[in-house]
Amino acid sequence: xxxxxxxxxxxxxxxxxLLCLVLxxxxxxxxxxxxxxxxxxxxLLIVQLVVSIVSPAVGNxxxxxxxxxxxxxxxxxxxxxxxxxxALVDRSKWATVILGVADLAIAVMVYRMxxxxxxxxx
Amino acid sequence: MTVSSSPxxxxxxxxxxxxxxxxxxxxxxAATGRSFYQIVSKFDEAxxxxxxxxxxxxxxxxxxxxxxxxxxAWRRVAIATIGFELAGVLIVGVLSLVVPELFGHASxxxxxxxxxxxxxxxxxxxxxxxxxRRAPRGATGRSVAVEDVRSA
Numbered sequence: 001x002x003x004x005x006x007x008x009x010x011x012x013x014x015x016x017x018l019l020c021l022v023l024x025x026x027x028x029x030x031x032x033x034x035x036x037x038x039x040x041x042x043x044l045l046i047v048q049l050v051v052s053i054v055s056p057a058v059g060n061x062x063x064x065x066x067x068x069x070x071x072x073x074x075x076x077x078x079x080x081x082x083x084x085x086x087a088l089v090d091r092s093k094w095a096t097v098i099l100g101v102a103d104l105a106i107a108v109m110v111y112r113m114x115x116x117x118x119x120x121x122x
Numbered sequence: 123m124t125v126s127s128s129p130x131x132x133x134x135x136x137x138x139x140x141x142x143x144x145x146x147x148x149x150x151x152a153a154t155g156r157s158f159y160q161i162v163s164k165f166d167e168a169x170x171x172x173x174x175x176x177x178x179x180x181x182x183x184x185x186x187x188x189x190x191x192x193x194x195a196w197r198r199v200a201i202a203t204i205g206f207e208l209a210g211v212l213i214v215g216v217l218s219l220v221v222p223e224l225f226g227h228a229s230x231x232x233x234x235x236x237x238x239x240x241x242x243x244x245x246x247x248x249x250x251x252x253x254x255r256r257a258p259r260g261a262t263g264r265s266v267a268v269e270d271v272r273s274a
Contacts, residue, residue, distance in 0.1 A: 090140070098141060098144045
């Protein structure tokens with residue numbers, strides 16, 4: 001895991017989440033903008049997956065448990081897929097809100113993953 | 123079972139329900155994932171807390187399903203499971219402060235769900251409010267609001 005990349009990722013997920021929440025509550029249906037923001041969040045998770053697989057090979061190992069880290073990452077990757085399909089099927093403003101909820105949940109999960117990788121004592 | 127079959131007038135009320143269902147689903151996913159990890163890797167450290175985590179995870183899954191499936195029976199299941207969650211988060215929340223050696227380990231309900239942004243404390247209240255609000259419509263037979271959630 002790369003410290004600055006993870007910080008960027010949390011910031012992007014929070015921004016995408018707030019954008020979707022605000023636009024959703026304002027009555028907007030899922031759009032290229034809100035779906036696109038969620039796709040960016042998902043792509044960053046895929047980048048994180050690749051980074052976390054390569055990192056231990058170059059000496060950057062997690063301080064916490066790799067299994068716990070993997071469970072968080074795996075669950076996080078599933079969320080935009082689920083919320084995205086929801087948005088494609090249910091063309092209502094609540095689908096946009098749901099995209100926002102998923103993005104914010106991912107922000108929290110990535111923050112937890114950061115703690116597991118860097119801040120665990122042993 | 124198509125989106126067009128649900129009249130727009132009901133979209134708002136059932137829409138909030140959809141968000142509730144999604145938040146429950148995410149919480150169920152989080153609780154399941156975490157309790158799976160806790161039981162696999164360190165069950166001996168705190169068997170009581172981790173068993174409770176697993177129980178909580180199962181209840182969240184049942185509650186999520188009960189919120190989605192239409193019908194009066196499932197509405198009762200939803201009330202029962204969500205009520206159980208509220209009781210769980212309150213009781214375990216108090217116990218985790220009073221007897222930390224028993225419940226000090228992180229579980230979804232420890233310290234009133236503070237590890238989960240207090241969502242486990244707030245969500246059952248919102249869930250019960252939503253269920254009681256739609257009760258009059260659901261009492262005649264099939265629950266209208268849930269029907270909309272499912273058809274979406």
